[in-house]
Amino acid sequence: MSGREFFTARTVTEALAGFRPAHRTPVEDVPLAAALHRVPAEPVTAPDPLPGFARSTVDGYAVRAADTYGASDGLPSYVDLLGAVRMGEEPTVAVRPGGCVAMPTGGVLPAGADAVVMVEYTAETMPGTIEITRPVAPGGGVVRADEDVAAGAELVPAGRPLRAPDLGLLAAAGVTNVAVHTRPRVAIISTGDEVVPPQVRSPAPGQVRDATAAALAGLVADAGGEPVLAGIVGDEPGALKARLTEVLPGSDLVVVSAGSSVGTRDETAGAVAAVGEIWCHGLAIKPGKPTLLADCGGIPLIGLPGNPLSALVVFGQVGTPLLWRLSGCQRPPPSPSARARLSRDLASAAGRLDVVQVTVRDGVAEPLFGPSALLSVLTRADGYVLVPEPATGLDAGSEVEVVLYR
Incomplete structure (x- = not known):
């Protein structure tokens, strides 16, 4: 890529493998x-x-396994009932050859016993005499102390x-x-003269309420982070650099919403370059191409596209894994998923990761399309399908893995 469009552009795979700041939370x-x-x-x-002691896993009788060998319905074994074990107490009776002790599930195995025969395979044929109709092997019905x-x-x-x-x-x-x-502190900065707080009752023509920050805060919390809404910064020169200088010392990750594209008024790249080192500006992902990743004195920074759908998709693919890494997580918990068949063809371009929102009904994944400025595409989706970077698309009827939203 050349000119002002993007520089040091990377694939998502390269970003996940190569953008690995060493910072970890305390x-x-x-x-x-x-x-x-x-x-x-x-x-x-x-x-x-x-559990610290040998214990019974069944209700029954503690025995010497050898005393049960050959037992059957037609030729039972008979043993003397020597006593009983009470739950939560140490046994006061031991098992001798030809004897047994009544056991509750979880009771301590008495001395002399090496197995517990299930009560279903026993009967008290006369007071003090237990009939056993199934043999038990040593260790049967017992959990060892360790x-x-x-x-x-x-x-x-x-x-x-x-x-x-x-x-x-x-x-x-x-x-x-x-x-x-500790939970990573994530400072979320929104940018743009047109962006106003959600509580503004009647935005002026051309103004939009800040929807992205609230959604990003939810994604941060869902990944175990602590979102910190750091406000809205206008487009005046120097304003974003000043805000970054304020929030970086107390943050584990900084997310800048909007301002990462190449328009003449976009300030993110310049402000970030003034306080850190840009690792890449542009990801091969759809939606979300104008994404910026940077290291600001050891603190990672993500500059997201201005369109809400693009911003949330990119954060899910890149920001969430980064957030888990900052919290010391080596094996992030997998997202729930389901297999489904595509209802239609999905075109793509080799070298680009496509994230396609879908609904899932009766095992069929139906793609949802719409402008990346529309959050409703995400709210209607049950999950998303990834078209891998090497692929040029997926055919209708293909079996795909749908990553489900919780």
Whole structure:
């Protein structure tokens, strides 16, 4: 690309692989109640084995497995009932050859026993005598003391957002606080003399309410960030540079909405160049070509197109992965998806990533088209289909993966 149109243009694949600022958010300790979806800064290991004692997984009878060998409906085994284990208490009775102890699910396995036979395969034929009609192998119906987690083993890894089962496992191990990365602070700056706050009741002709900032704040929060609405900056020379200078020190990521194209009044590139280094200006993506990526003293900056649909599409493809990386996440959680068949042909250009909004009905993905200034295209969509960079399009009837909006 030459002239003023774009410079250092990159594909989205190149951007995701190459634009990797080293900045990471600081670390803080949080209680488990506040740790869901947070990213651990280091692996958390088990101080003790889990569950910590051999326990029954079924209601039944603790036995020596050898005493059940050969048992069947026609030729049962018979053992003496020696006592019972109470939940939450240490057994007061041991299993001897030819004996058994009644067990609740989760009860501590008594000494001498190496298995638990399910109550469904037993009967008390007379007081104190238990009939067994199915054999059980050693270890059957039992969880070992360290079968869930061995002492010193990793409970949760670093760099993966914590899920609800992770919190349960940590609680079981007695871990009540976790060292996690702080939520990235994302300053969102809107630009343009025509942009006014959403609360303006009657915008003047030519003015538009700032819809993009609110939507971007939602995307930031959805990716675990802390959005900070940094206001609207007009087109006067020097204004954006001044605002960037204000917000950069307290931010982990700065997003500038609009002003990244090549019009004579667009100030983003010049202002960013004054406070940082532009990595690329222009992405091979549709919609969203006029996108700017920069490193401002270690703090990444994204300059988004002015059209709302384009801005949100680009942030989803580039900004969200970057945001997870800033929070120390090595394995971002996958988005929900579904397989569907395309209802019509989709044309594309090789070397460009096309993001096509679709509705999904009865396994058929129907593309939605409209100007990139229309947010309603996104609100009507169930998700989107990616036409990969090497492809020149997709044929009607092709099976595609639809990334679904939550």
